Amino acid sequence: MGIFERFKQGLKKSRGALFGRLGHLFSSNRLDDSVYEEMEEAFLAADMGMETSLQVVERVRRLARENKIQQPSELPPLMAQALTEALEKVDPTPSVAADGPTLVLVVGVNGAGKTTSIGKLAHYYKSQGKKVLLAAGDTFRAAATEQLVAWGERVGCDVVRHVAGADPAAVVYDAIQAAKSRKVDFILCDTAGRLQNKDHLMKELAKIYKVASRELPGSPHEVLLVLDGTTGQNAISQAKVFREVVQVSGIVLTKLDGTAKGGVVLPIVQELGIPVKWVGLGESKEDLQPFSARAFAESLCEEE
Amino acid sequence: MFEALSSSLQKALSKLRSKGKLTEEDVALAMREVRLALLAADVNVKVIKQFVDRVRERAVGVDVQNSLTPGQQVVKIVYEELTELMGGEQAKIKMAAKPPTVIMLVGLQGAGKTTTIAKLALSFKQHEHRPLLIAADVYRPAAIQQLEVLGTQIDVPVFQLGQSQLPKEIVRQGLRAAQAQGADIVLVDTAGRLHIDEDLMKELEDIQSLAEPDEVLLVVDAMTGQDAVHVAETFHQRLSLTGVILTKLDGDARGGAALTIRSATGCPIKYVGLGEKIEPLQPFHPDRMASRILGMGDVLSLIERA
Ligand SMILES: Nc1nc2c(ncn2[C@@H]2O[C@H](COP(=O)(O)OP(=O)(O)OP(=O)(O)O)[C@@H](O)[C@H]2O)c(=O)[nH]1
Ligand SMILES: Nc1nc2c(ncn2[C@@H]2O[C@H](COP(=O)(O)OP(=O)(O)OP(=O)(O)O)[C@@H](O)[C@H]2O)c(=O)[nH]1
Numbered sequence: 060m061g062i063f064e065r066f067k068q069g070l071k072k073s074r075g076a077l078f079g080r081l082g083h084l085f086s087s088n089r090l091d092d093s094v095y096e097e098m099e100e101a102f103l104a105a106d107m108g109m110e111t112s113l114q115v116v117e118r119v120r121r122l123a124r125e126n127k128i129q130q131p132s133e134l135p136p137l138m139a140q141a142l143t144e145a146l147e148k149v150d151p152t153p154s155v156a157a158d159g160p161t162l163v164l165v166v167g168v169n170g171a172g173k174t175t176s177i178g179k180l181a182h183y184y185k186s187q188g189k190k191v192l193l194a195a196g197d198t199f200r201a202a203a204t205e206q207l208v209a210w211g212e213r214v215g216c217d218v219v220r221h222v223a224g225a226d227p228a229a230v231v232y233d234a235i236q237a238a239k240s241r242k243v244d245f246i247l248c249d250t251a252g253r254l255q256n257k258d259h260l261m262k263e264l265a266k267i268y269k270v271a272s273r274e275l276p277g278s279p280h281e282v283l284l285v286l287d288g289t290t291g292q293n294a295i296s297q298a299k300v301f302r303e304v305v306q307v308s309g310i311v312l313t314k315l316d317g318t319a320k321g322g323v324v325l326p327i328v329q330e331l332g333i334p335v336k337w338v339g340l341g342e343s344k345e346d347l348q349p350f351s352a353r354a355f356a357e358s359l360c361e362e363e
Numbered sequence: 364m365f366e367a368l369s370s371s372l373q374k375a376l377s378k379l380r381s382k383g384k385l386t387e388e389d390v391a392l393a394m395r396e397v398r399l400a401l402l403a404a405d406v407n408v409k410v411i412k413q414f415v416d417r418v419r420e421r422a423v424g425v426d427v428q429n430s431l432t433p434g435q436q437v438v439k440i441v442y443e444e445l446t447e448l449m450g451g452e453q454a455k456i457k458m459a460a461k462p463p464t465v466i467m468l469v470g471l472q473g474a475g476k477t478t479t480i481a482k483l484a485l486s487f488k489q490h491e492h493r494p495l496l497i498a499a500d501v502y503r504p505a506a507i508q509q510l511e512v513l514g515t516q517i518d519v520p521v522f523q524l525g526q527s528q529l530p531k532e533i534v535r536q537g538l539r540a541a542q543a544q545g546a547d548i549v550l551v552d553t554a555g556r557l558h559i560d561e562d563l564m565k566e567l568e569d570i571q572s573l574a575e576p577d578e579v580l581l582v583v584d585a586m587t588g589q590d591a592v593h594v595a596e597t598f599h600q601r602l603s604l605t606g607v608i609l610t611k612l613d614g615d616a617r618g619g620a621a622l623t624i625r626s627a628t629g630c631p632i633k634y635v636g637l638g639e640k641i642e643p644l645q646p647f648h649p650d651r652m653a654s655r656i657l658g659m660g661d662v663l664s665l666i667e668r669a
């Protein structure tokens with residue numbers, strides 16, 4: 060099964076057929092303004108926000124004119140096209156180090172799915188024959204380290220850990236030294252959840268970043284911001300602030316196996332140019348997929 | 364001065380000139396901006412529609428108070444309606460006539476259930492209760508340890524049977540342990556689950572019919588977007604929720620999910636979570652939430668003074 064199919068199947072778990080149902084999206088069978096209003100509402104209901112929703116609706120109108128479309132039922136493929144175009148502006152390819160270990164720093168607000176995504180990412184790289192080391196950089200939340208260690212056992216890789224309350228930058232420091240001596244391909248660093256308006260916690264993150272780039276020049280090669288797919292417009296502010304502090308290079312969009320559509324990544328891609336690189340589709344180790352703009356776009360224009 | 368709703372609304376409102384009674388045009392113009400503000404706050408689109416209709420109806424023809432501009436008058440009405448919609452009955456935890464009072468927390472993954480349980484337990488403990496926590500999340504790695512660490516922090520016992528027993532069985536034995544230990548409040552930590560996960564929703568129903576909890580509280584992340592309506596409706600249908608706890612309000616999310624959930628379920632929002640530290644939960648203030656959703660703290664104090 061190709062990536063596209065697997066992604067779609069992951070989404071399908073909860074959502075039923077994709078394109079099959081699109082024809083029923085609109086209540087009118089004439090292509091009038093009410094159809095475009097309904098389209099706007101569907102985009103808003105997918106968390107795309109007002110500005111982006113209007114932009115995409117305009118793009119669909121243009122495409123409909125150009126393609127001489129007459130029927131609302133012919134619109135969904137154009138909607139998917141407009142959304143795909145918007146999402147393909149940025150490159151979703153994961154970044155890796157030219158040589159030596161690739162350090163991936165995983166950041167985000169509380170409960171977004173950072174630790175779980177690290178577990179799944181570790182599984183993904185391990186199944187490609189890579190050697191993976193995990194760094195338990197969340198020394199704050201109760202049993203956060205134990206959670207990562209459980210993931211390490213589940214997917215079979217080592218975890219560098221300190222005691223609760225230790226300096227997270229020191230954990231990352233140790234992980235880098237360990238990776239150098241053990242010839243590791245990927246170091247995946249977990250961090251504590253933090254809301255972007257907490258200055259002192261954002262400073263702590265900046266320090267982790269600094270230690271990584273000092274101890275392993277060129278790193279972090281990837282800074283993944285984990286966004287909960289259920290999140291609304293606040294995700295835009297998360298992306299802005301985290302990017303300022305740690306140069307976010309990609310997004311992991313989690314919990315798309317639910318009914319939330321995660322459309323807030325559209326304004327993030329549009330305004331900030333940060334690509335979505337991975338999507339989370341469940342809680343087991345296989346439930347992480349590389350991002351596919353087309354599959355995601357199609358799931359966005361699906362009926363509720 | 365004003366935030367979010369701020370400049371655009373202010374601009375629109377300053378165009379409203381009519382004195383005397385609010386005209387349809389006044390109200391329509393203002394409501395367009397209010398709709399935008401509610402959307403930016405993540406209130407569900409359908410809920411916004413109902414809300415705007417209701418406010419429009421009430422506002423047209425209202426006398427403009429001398430001290431207010433027509434624009435301020437509309438905002439005042441919007442604010443009052445929002446506050447009323449989210450308010451209502453005083454939302455305390457219902458205590459069982461015959462202890463122990465059983466409280467079950469449910470919700471999506473990562474919403475803040477486990478943390479909130481510890482906060483609730485701490486509040487009860489400070490009021491001379493003897494809570495017991497039951498660790499019924501057998502799925503999330505280290506969920507039980509998390510609850511145990513928190514229990515130790517606040518010096519409240521945790522009942523657990525590891526990850527290999529069924530949650531229902533853990534609750535059954537936990538309730539027995541509560542009786543034996545003389546605990547007067549039992550808090551059940553359930554695993555996070557999707558509202559569309561049939562097996563896991565069934566599991567909650569099973570626990571509910573066994574434990575007959577006095578409270579079933581839905582824990583919701585304040586950052587939740589449009590989907591809050593599906594989540595709240597489904598949990599409510601399956602479990603007849605008795606209340607909602609809104610977490611992570613220490614962030615800068617506007618928290619429109621509060622309005623969505625309230626309209627979708629009619630359940631009161633009982634408490635809010637304001638941080639990761641285990642501190643007693645804070646009561647929910649509908650009026651503060653209303654100004655937060657509208658993003659207009661200051662305009663309100665102006666109106667209130669008028
Ligand atoms: N359904 C679903 N659940 C997920 C997904 N990713 C993570 N979760 C669940 O979400 C919850 C929170 O995940 P964590 O990985 O602990 O989140 P985190 O960002 O590390 O949380 P903190 O460290 O507390 O900030 C857990 O119950 C996970 O199992 C996903 O893609 N789908
Ligand atoms: N800032 C902030 N963080 C919170 C709040 N409540 C919970 N958290 C954090 O949110 C994350 C998830 O909290 P948990 O209590 O583990 O959530 P949960 O619902 O039990 O998660 P699962 O069991 O995986 O479904 C943790 O990092 C908590 O510290 C809050 O009110 N404010």
Ligand SMILES: [Mg+2]
Pocket residue numbers: 173174175197203249250251252
């Ligand atoms: Mg974590």
Ligand SMILES: [Mg+2]
Pocket residue numbers: 476477478500506552553554555
């Ligand atoms: Mg939990």
